[in-house]
Amino acid sequence: VLALSFGVYGLMHKTAALGALEGLTLETLILAPLAAGGLLWWSQDGSMAGQTAVDWAWLIGTGPVTAGTLLLFAAGARR
Secondary structure, three states, rough: OOHHHHHHHHHHHHHOOOHHHHHHHHHHHEEEEEHHHHHHHHOOOOOOOOHHHHHHHHHHHHHHHHHHHHHHHHHOOOO
């Protein structure tokens, strides 16, 4: 499943008429509401309670790292 989804993701980026930054922006706009909904869901049932400041720092820090990786992948997939 992982290999198939990654392959489809790469194919979509290679055939899309968008640049790397534009593609990442579109992906973010599509997925941000889903992510926000998941965070709201988990915050309501207490799943996110009890996390330390270090846990939150690691969680927040993964955002820029992931965005950078996706941006580099999208730029490489276009070549």
